[in-house]
Amino acid sequence: MPKETFNNLPEEKKNFIIQIAIDEFYEYGFEKSSISRIVEMSGIAKGSFYQYFEGKEDLFRFIMTMASEKKLEYLSDLMSNLNNLDIFRLLRALFLGSLVFQKDNPKLSGLTDGFLKNANSKLKEIIMGDSIKNSNLFLENLLLQDIARNEIRSDLNISFTAHLITGVAVSLSDYMRDRFDDMEKLDEKMYEDLVDESIKLLKEGIEQKPQTCNGCAC
Amino acid sequence: MPKETFNNLPEEKKNFIIQIAIDEFYEYGFEKSSISRIVEMSGIAKGSFYQYFEGKEDLFRFIMTMASEKKLEYLSDLMSNLNNLDIFRLLRALFLGSLVFQKDNPKLSGLTDGFLKNANSKLKEIIMGDSIKNSNLFLENLLLQDIARNEIRSDLNISFTAHLITGVAVSLSDYMRDRFDDMEKLDEKMYEDLVDESIKLLKEGIEQKPQTCNGCAC
Amino acid sequence: MPKETFNNLPEEKKNFIIQIAIDEFYEYGFEKSSISRIVEMSGIAKGSFYQYFEGKEDLFRFIMTMASEKKLEYLSDLMSNLNNLDIFRLLRALFLGSLVFQKDNPKLSGLTDGFLKNANSKLKEIIMGDSIKNSNLFLENLLLQDIARNEIRSDLNISFTAHLITGVAVSLSDYMRDRFDDMEKLDEKMYEDLVDESIKLLKEGIEQKPQTCNGCAC
Amino acid sequence: MPKETFNNLPEEKKNFIIQIAIDEFYEYGFEKSSISRIVEMSGIAKGSFYQYFEGKEDLFRFIMTMASEKKLEYLSDLMSNLNNLDIFRLLRALFLGSLVFQKDNPKLSGLTDGFLKNANSKLKEIIMGDSIKNSNLFLENLLLQDIARNEIRSDLNISFTAHLITGVAVSLSDYMRDRFDDMEKLDEKMYEDLVDESIKLLKEGIEQKPQTCNGCAC
DNA sequence: AATGAATGAGATTTCATTCAT
DNA sequence: CATGAATGAAATCTCATTCAT
Numbered sequence: 080m081p082k083e084t085f086n087n088l089p090e091e092k093k094n095f096i097i098q099i100a101i102d103e104f105y106e107y108g109f110e111k112s113s114i115s116r117i118v119e120m121s122g123i124a125k126g127s128f129y130q131y132f133e134g135k136e137d138l139f140r141f142i143m144t145m146a147s148e149k150k151l152e153y154l155s156d157l158m159s160n161l162n163n164l165d166i167f168r169l170l171r172a173l174f175l176g177s178l179v180f181q182k183d184n185p186k187l188s189g190l191t192d193g194f195l196k197n198a199n200s201k202l203k204e205i206i207m208g209d210s211i212k213n214s215n216l217f218l219e220n221l222l223l224q225d226i227a228r229n230e231i232r233s234d235l236n237i238s239f240t241a242h243l244i245t246g247v248a249v250s251l252s253d254y255m256r257d258r259f260d261d262m263e264k265l266d267e268k269m270y271e272d273l274v275d276e277s278i279k280l281l282k283e284g285i286e287q288k289p290q291t292c293n294g295c296a297c
Numbered sequence: 298m299p300k301e302t303f304n305n306l307p308e309e310k311k312n313f314i315i316q317i318a319i320d321e322f323y324e325y326g327f328e329k330s331s332i333s334r335i336v337e338m339s340g341i342a343k344g345s346f347y348q349y350f351e352g353k354e355d356l357f358r359f360i361m362t363m364a365s366e367k368k369l370e371y372l373s374d375l376m377s378n379l380n381n382l383d384i385f386r387l388l389r390a391l392f393l394g395s396l397v398f399q400k401d402n403p404k405l406s407g408l409t410d411g412f413l414k415n416a417n418s419k420l421k422e423i424i425m426g427d428s429i430k431n432s433n434l435f436l437e438n439l440l441l442q443d444i445a446r447n448e449i450r451s452d453l454n455i456s457f458t459a460h461l462i463t464g465v466a467v468s469l470s471d472y473m474r475d476r477f478d479d480m481e482k483l484d485e486k487m488y489e490d491l492v493d494e495s496i497k498l499l500k501e502g503i504e505q506k507p508q509t510c511n512g513c514a515c
Numbered sequence: 516m517p518k519e520t521f522n523n524l525p526e527e528k529k530n531f532i533i534q535i536a537i538d539e540f541y542e543y544g545f546e547k548s549s550i551s552r553i554v555e556m557s558g559i560a561k562g563s564f565y566q567y568f569e570g571k572e573d574l575f576r577f578i579m580t581m582a583s584e585k586k587l588e589y590l591s592d593l594m595s596n597l598n599n600l601d602i603f604r605l606l607r608a609l610f611l612g613s614l615v616f617q618k619d620n621p622k623l624s625g626l627t628d629g630f631l632k633n634a635n636s637k638l639k640e641i642i643m644g645d646s647i648k649n650s651n652l653f654l655e656n657l658l659l660q661d662i663a664r665n666e667i668r669s670d671l672n673i674s675f676t677a678h679l680i681t682g683v684a685v686s687l688s689d690y691m692r693d694r695f696d697d698m699e700k701l702d703e704k705m706y707e708d709l710v711d712e713s714i715k716l717l718k719e720g721i722e723q724k725p726q727t728c729n730g731c732a733c
Numbered sequence: 734m735p736k737e738t739f740n741n742l743p744e745e746k747k748n749f750i751i752q753i754a755i756d757e758f759y760e761y762g763f764e765k766s767s768i769s770r771i772v773e774m775s776g777i778a779k780g781s782f783y784q785y786f787e788g789k790e791d792l793f794r795f796i797m798t799m800a801s802e803k804k805l806e807y808l809s810d811l812m813s814n815l816n817n818l819d820i821f822r823l824l825r826a827l828f829l830g831s832l833v834f835q836k837d838n839p840k841l842s843g844l845t846d847g848f849l850k851n852a853n854s855k856l857k858e859i860i861m862g863d864s865i866k867n868s869n870l871f872l873e874n875l876l877l878q879d880i881a882r883n884e885i886r887s888d889l890n891i892s893f894t895a896h897l898i899t900g901v902a903v904s905l906s907d908y909m910r911d912r913f914d915d916m917e918k919l920d921e922k923m924y925e926d927l928v929d930e931s932i933k934l935l936k937e938g939i940e941q942k943p944q945t946c947n948g949c950a951c
Numbered sequence: 952a953a954t955g956a957a958t959g960a961g962a963t964t965t966c967a968t969t970c971a972t
Numbered sequence: 973c974a975t976g977a978a979t980g981a982a983a984t985c986t987c988a989t990t991c992a993t
Contacts, residue, residue, distance in 0.1 A: 665941055666941055668940070675927060676930070679905075679934060683901065686896055689896070719940055722885055723887070
């Protein structure tokens with residue numbers, strides 16, 4: 080984590096450095112990104128950088144943690160209003176929140192998503208620690224609760240289903256990122272539609288169901 | 298792509314070099330993997346390497362292409378027998394085939410998956426070229442065909458649904474990789490179950506459907 | 516030499532800083548020792564350090580000078596009582612005094628000895644100035660005086676012999692330091708024996724002398 | 734130790750690099766000496782240096798080992814002719830040999846001596862390993878043998894006396910180095926005298942012995 | 952075709968010292 | 973007087989690539 084010296088910096092300068100770092104990591108990934116470039120772009124001295132951070136990894140860890148926290152903040156605000164919703168409404172809110180976050184913080188969002196998906200990164204475990212496990216646990220608990228409520232199928236493999244739901248969420252983010260370089264152009268309607276589509280897939284699947292006896296007398 | 302000199306090598310030597318390269322890329326990722334290490338492990342001279350390949354990127358592109366082709370081979374053998382199946386049976390066969398491929402080529406499979414998921418890589422577009430688009434096009438065509446056959450919902454956003462299906466497939470692979478370091482230990486029953494679960498999710502969703510009028514007279 | 520500001524500090528703080536500096540120089544030597552570490556351990560600000568001392572070299576010179584003075588103090592107390600002793604008794608007292616000093620100030624003593632022995636150090640001359648020359652002059656005068664008294668051989672190369680005596684003294688210190696990490700454990704008997712052995716070597720050499728005519732009438 | 738690549742270099746180039754390195758280490762000591770300076774002076778590329786050596790420590794270790802071996806060669810040539818001499822004649826030959834070596838290799842000699850005397854160097858043990866212990870063992874065995882032959886005093890503390898003898902040898906070297914910047918100017922007579930003086934000190938001490946009954950009848 | 956030494960730009964990091972507050 | 977952020981030169985080391993043999 081950054082040293083005290085970094086926290087003591089004027090907010091403006093701090094944010095500037097952070098933004099430069101996000102850009103660098105987003106552009107080049109962790110390995111290829113360069114502290115030299117970061118300090119040059121930031122207009123700070125190399126020595127100063129090392130008075131702010133332990134090193135490259137420290138900076139990266141900080142950026143990733145900050146991203147997670149920022150996202151969590153986004154989502155937990157949402158979720159505070161959403162107790163006792165069924166899982167589909169909850170997921171809808173979470174997916175929507177994620178996309179809003181993504182729209183507001185496109186590089187940061189891309190950075191964390193990309194990092195999380197990079198299966199080979201030795202750093203993943205070190206840096207993200209238990210946050211992934213926790214996220215999966217959260218989903219698993221939701222699933223269990225809704226099974227108890229008889230709202231979802233009881234024959235589900237819980238851990239696997241949680242994993243698939245995460246996969247769908249990530250796919251949704253990817254799709255947005257791929258389609259729209261400039262997220263500004265997106266109107267809310269468009270991504271609400273995609274979220275609804277994702278939720279519907281999770282809820283009902285894509286099969287054309289046989290006509291259920293509607294309007295009959297049974 | 299490799300130079301003529303590489304193709305002229307004895308098959309055995311070629312395969313040895315390829316295997317070393319796969320190991321290296323799997324272990325370290327593209328950026329951190331080292332040509333020096335590869336030539337040392339391979340027992341070939343540095344100069345020789347540059348007579349076989351243009352450079353690191355060329356080697357990587359070659360490995361990735363080879364992986365795609367190998368996987369496609371696997372799958373197209375399957376698919377030649379599967380005309381006119383509905384999309385769920387087809388996907389089931391494809392998913393199953395993918396897992397078998399993954400079991401037989403764990404590093405190669407992990408390598409391609411990981412690379413595909415790394416959204417920020419400048420190399421992705423250059424190296425994978427149209428193969429992703431093609432894969433999506435294939436799925437989209439399947440979806441269109443089954444909508445026509447009235448087998449799946451007609452209100453789907455085709456391109457997005459194709460994207461989500463790919464996401465589910467990737468999640469399935471991930472889940473297997475995470476759970477089972479040594480894929481050898483997996484018996485077919487286990488991954489058949491997971492495949493079926495994935496297909497069921499795609500088909501029916503996870504919702505507990507209301508009792509359809511069973512045994513009634515309608 | 517330290518600036519006025521350092522002298523104005525409370526004695527306690529001064530001694531604390533000095534102790535930290537001795538530890539640092541003893542542990543890492545001059546080149547590798549770090550002002551950053553010293554100020555951190557001392558709990559003073561970097562800027563303060565540079566208000567106390569000109570820089571690293573100034574601090575080092577100060578510590579070394581202080582060490583010499585402290586040692587000289589030790590020894591001159593001894594020597595005030597030792598006028599008109601022959602050189603061997605005098606050296607015995609000096610060697611013994613040095614070892615006591617070494618026992619009481621192990622790091623300080625190791626620091627000065629080590630520094631003096633480091634022949635290549637550009638700093639040696641600058642920092643120790645004439646103190647080595649003076650020490651040699653003192654010995655040379657002793658030798659001259661005892662030659663006059665007919666107590667030692669008259670065929671000695673004075674300056675070289677003085678140098679060798681210093682060498683023996685240093686060897687004695689080394690031997691103690693090497694053998695006994697924790698000087699506390701040494702009882703006085705042990706180092707008195709070593710001192711006597713050193714003095715005897717200087718006095719008589721190590722040769723087995725032929726029996727001198729004892730009890731005969733010549 | 735240097736890599737194969739260094740050994741494969743033309744002898745001339747190898748020696749040139751070695752000489753540059755000796756100069757650098759002699760001038761600046763291990764810590765302050767700079768690989769950058771060495772490669773610049775040598776006219777080789779930085780990368781080349783790291784293809785020849787593992788790093789700075791590797792180079793230093795190599796130089797020190799080489800120095801020891803070279804000196805040992807010098808001395809063992811001498812010693813092959815000196816079996817069964819008493820310890821004083823043997824030491825005389827060794828001291829004389831060391832000075833000749835020192836005259837022919839002033840920097841190399843100064844480098845090893847200085848390094849050996851630097852008590853604080855963490856590297857000392859790592860780099861010189863058992864060679865110091867072995868040298869002391871050699872002396873101790875000589876002493877034991879000559880005690881058995883009744884040629885030296887039997888009341889000596891063997892290990893301490895060996896240590897003192899080494900100290901005298903080192904003092905001798907120092908004295909030469911200090912006095913004569915340009916060792917070329919030394920004629921053999923001068924250092925033979927100093928060696929003899931050192932040996933005499935070890936043998937007889939510096940005391941003026943009482944007249945032994947000469948020519949009397951006892 | 953094979954070899955492997957040579958290259959040098961670029962990476963991260965350290966640290967004594969300065970200086971504005 | 974105290975503070976500690978700013979500085980930037982210099983350090984060690986890496987590595988893909990070239991090229992003469």
